[in-house]
Each structure stands twice: as structure tokens, then as C-alpha cells.
Amino acid sequence: METTEAFTGLECRACDRFYDPQTGTHRCVECGGILDPTYDYDAVAVDRTTFADRPFDSLWRYAELLPFERDVAVTMDEGATPTVECPTLADELGVGELVIKDEGRNPTGTFKDRGATVAVTAAVQHGASDVVLPSAGNAGQAAAAYAGRAGLDSHVYLPSRSSFTTKAMVNVHGGDLTVSGGRIGDAGAAAADGMEEHDDWYPLSSFVTPYRHEGKKTMLYELVEQREWDVPDAVVYPTGGGVGLVGMYKAAREWEALGLIDEIPSFYAAQATGCAPIVEAFEDGREEHEPIEHPDTICGGIEIPDPGASRWILSALRESGGGAVATDDDEILDAAVAVAQHEGVEMAPTAAAAASGAWALTEAGEFGDEDTVAIVNTGAGTKNADVLRSHLMGQGI
Template identity: 50%
Template structure:
């Protein structure tokens, strides 16, 4: 296993005890593991990234593995959307379009190093439970690494995700019900020993997602936008993006963190409810009900990480109704030419709410992260239009 020169191991967030790069689960103290780096060894100023790959591995100095399992994930565009900006009253509105990743999701950034860790650990089998996108992504990277993979998905997962798990060579098991039933099925039905690719159990997932922040800042000439809006389900995208901005501050490329606003569907919003209570952990959401399946996570593993991350930036956690999320995704497609999924629509709608409430305005640059391709759930978006008589 070859790690990068700046990587210092996985660190217990409670005790600072260090663990090997392939460790999974919690620390001996029962706390979350985080990838740690020597920030003094990293210098990206004065054109030092010139000639680096146009992928997330452009930033390999702040990633764990020197020889990753990769399909050139990352390097996605930050797309200006002046028509949308004018409609909602924001000076500049840009969409970080993660639909351009190899399997159409921001999660590719995390599954690439997570599967690399599995390969380094000499794993034979990798597995996870997922609402959909992570299973497709995991199967893709496991296929590149020649590893067996299992994805347990709820029955309501999009057909495209289910089909592509198999197309990429992975095994899939469908659990009746919703995401919690898929998690239960993973632990009850998979009898072989497996290396986990689950969010936060495998810390490289959100560590890879931090490269979204690196790319946003570099696209803005190493400055920070006035606000970043991110859809939130498990909490890994929120935690990863904030970690990225934190590390940019550590190496001196930005002077402060931008406010990061997380957005959840109102039908399943445990992080928003916890934030409103001022709690540092979320309570399980009773009776989750949202069309945005990727964000229907009633008991997010990254609740504490996401809540503390948002608070650190001075942001908030907002809720959006399903109809507003779907309409925002459709409007983004029609006026910005982007295939925004329902999860991205949640973030676009939340940005509009921030403008309505005067939190962002005509002088601000707001970045919205579109976490998935709209083609994954084209039937959902089309049904929304049919409901309007279109």
C-alpha cells in the first residue's frame, strides 16, 4: 500500500489516536475516524498545480492513496446560471455539476478512495447498504479493482441504479421497504466477511468528497463564494465539503470558511430538526415520506459530523417541500441546460429560500451542489411535469 507523503493516517476524533489507512468502523474510543494530513507539506500556490490531472486526483497531496482505483472522477464544472440567479434575486448563482462524474454522482469521489482502501486491505468482498447511487458507484469501482461487491438497496431505489449495479458486475439484493430495511438486510443476509464501503464506517468516502470544495475554490481563483448550498441525506456530502474548505484554510489558500447551508426534504429532515433544537445529534425521523429517495435517510450516520460542520461555517440547515425541489430541478434543466436530479433540486430550492429571506442577495455569489444526474430519476421529473398538465 502506497500512501501520499502528506497523509498521516486515520485519526480518532475523540483521542487523536492514529490508525492504519485501511481501518474501518469507529475507533477504540467509539468515535469517528478522520483522514489526517501534514498541512505544512502542501503548497498549491504560484501555479504549482499547473499540469496536474483535471480530476479530483489533481489534489492528491490531500488524499490518502498514491495509486488510486480511479475512473477520472471529479474535475466537474462550476456552471454560471444567470437566468436562475435573476429569477431568485442572487447576484451570481453557480451550480457545481456533479452529474458529470463517471456514474453520475458526487459519491464517485468517495467510492474511489474507499475501494482503493479495500484493495490495499486485500479484501475479497466489499459491501454496503444504499438508497441507490452509492451502490452503482461502488459496483463500478469494485469492478475496476477486480473485487466482488454487494449492494443492498430498498425496493423503491431507482431502476437505473439497480440495473447498473449488475451491469458494472456487482451483486444486488433488494430489501422490501425503505433504506433502513436495506441496512438491516445487509447485516442479516450477507454471511461472508466483507470490507465495508458504508459512509462514515469507511472514512475515505467523505474525505474524497472534500475535493468538491477544492474545485469550487480553484474555479473562483482560490477565493470562497458567499454561500454554498448542499443537499443532505447521510451527512457525508456536507461533512466532506466543509472539511475541504477547512483544509484550504489550513494551507492558507482561503482566509475563512464560506457559510455552508445544508438542505433536506421536509418529509425526512432529521438534521434540520436537530439544528433547530440546537442539538449536536439527530433523533430518528419517524415516518419518512419524500420522493427524493437519495435523501430519505431517517437516521443519518453522519448526523454529528454534518451538524458540527454547518455550525462551524455559520450556515443553517433548511427544509424544502418535494414539489419545490422537483420544480427547481426542472427549471434548472430548462434554463441552465443541466440535468439536475431531485436531490440537487432540493439545494436549488433552498438557495431560492435564502434569497427570499434576505440571507443572500444581489451582491452575493452562491454555489449550489447538484449531487446527481437527473437521468437517474427521469421518471420522477417527468411525472412532476405531467402533474402540471405538461
């Protein structure tokens, strides 16, 4: 395997068992825990100018802090997305500054490309021929795109509720698409059946592969660097499985440990009231979520009733001094429309949970006129234009 110098291997989040990257490929074989890539930070020789001297062209510009070298990466120059100033929204909310990290500008229109580039690179390094995953839609599209680019076959399981765009684009990328049941759990069960029949399929499911959160952590590096190392006070993130959230929290701790920043942002998980296991656990002071029995939200990407990494998510929220907030589907769609109309930024409904969550948090007094709030727009509005347009129709527009 062509790994980077400082990448040491993978550590189990549950039992601390350590794996070298060749043998540790997915979950911990002892306890089933999530594996997390680890680095020898003393071997990472970077400072602020290291990055400032590089073109802002792809997330692979942070290769020292990624498991693989850029020259073996399966990449389409994903990442390096803009951080957009939103002064009108900042005024409306009454916060000091509001920025949107616009992940809609990625190759397949969402931040899922960051996870796919690293996880598909790992699949290639492990000699896989086929990759498999269940997804609410966007991760499946990203996986099909990157697998195709790498010459791998992809097997993508989506629920019928996933958007037409994601289903269509899995086909366009040559993926083997299975649509099953209405929701993510149905797709997960069908994918498990598929894997049982094909033990050579390499799973790319979130937190089953250790590499998706690793790719997504770069959102935080970019956000801080784009603000000339001025760390935002708060980052509000639309949270389903929490892959991006724990990734960004890890990234903040890494840069703190490397002495690149002195403080970390407070992380906030935004969910929809129809499926808010993290918000409920946070408010109840619990360390782990309880699964939601009947999830129901129009925001498919965050309709995750049983997020397996909830301990990690909840500790990231608490240790960073952040929080959790849930808003209704109607408020979320209103927020998507408001952001599009006032700032021009197109947010997918799932992503707009972060905007609507930021509103609710501000109203609750969590952010004030001195604070810089960063909202992560995890996906392009055009991927769900039908849902956004229907919301207007529901208002007679």
C-alpha cells in the same frame, strides 16, 4: 500500503484515538466512532500555482491531500466537473451570482464516484476481495462500477424504492444485487445480515469506511480553484448522511490552514420536509439529531432518517455561519424543472433539494444581491428522468 507522504493516519472523531492506516480500516474499535484521515500539513508543499500548473483532469490532481498516490488509485478520472454559471437563476433569485457545481458529469452520473474511487482504492490496499454496502441507489452503482474495475466482487443492498437505473446498472457492472424492503433502513439491515455471514466482506458504507468523505472533499477544492480562488459566500448542499457536506467543510478548513484561502464559505444543508433531522436539530439549537420515525420523501438520496454524523454536520453548519433549510417534494421537483428549463442543467430530484433550498433561503433573506451562491448538483437528472417527467404529468403536462 502505498500512502501519500503527508497522510499520517486516522483519528477517531469521538475519542481522538489514533490509528495507522493499515490497522485502522473502518470505525474506531474502542468506541465505534467515525475515523477521519489526518495529514501533516507542514509536509504538504502546495500553493495556488502548484494546482494551476496541472491539467484539470481528475480529483487525483489533489493527491497531496488524499491518502493514496494517483498511480495506485482505482480511477476513471472522476471529479474535475464543471462549475456552471447560472445568470438567469441568479436574476430570478436576486443574488449576485449563482453557480452549479455539476456532479452529474461523473462516470456513473453522481458525486458518489468521488467517494468510490478513494474507498475502493483503500479496499484494494487492504487486500479485500469483496466489498459490501447498503445504498439508496447511486452509491451502490458507483461502488459496483469501481469494484468491477478493480477486480473485486461487490455486494450491493438497495431498497425497492431505489431507481430502476441504479438497480439495473449494479447488475450491468456485475455486482451481486439484493433488493430488500422499501427504504434505506431495510437495505441497511439486510446488508448487516450479509456481513454477519461473510466476515471477509469489506464495508464501503458511508462513515463506516473513513474514505468516502475524503474523496468528496475535492468538490470544494475544485469549486474554489475554478472560481480563481474567489471563495463563494454560500454552498448549498442536498444533505442526507452529510458525507459531501463534512468533506467540503474539511476541505475548506484545510485550504485555510495551508494559506490557500483566507475565508471559508458558509455551508447550508438542504433537506426535504419529509425527512429533515438536520434542519430540525439546527433550528432547535441541538448538537445532535433525533431520528425521524416515518421518513417520507421522493428524494431517496436524502431520505436518511438517522444520520450518524449529525454532530459533525451541525458543527460544520454553525462554525461556517451557514444554516439548514427544508422544502417540500413538490417544490423540489419544481426547482429541478426550473433549473433544467432556464439553465439547461439536469438535476436529480435529490440534488434539486439544494436548488429549492437556495430559493427558500433567498426568500428568507439569507442571501442578497452581493452574494455568490454555489449549489451542488450531486446527480444527473437523467438518473431519475421518470420521476421528473411524472411530476410534469401531475401538472397535466
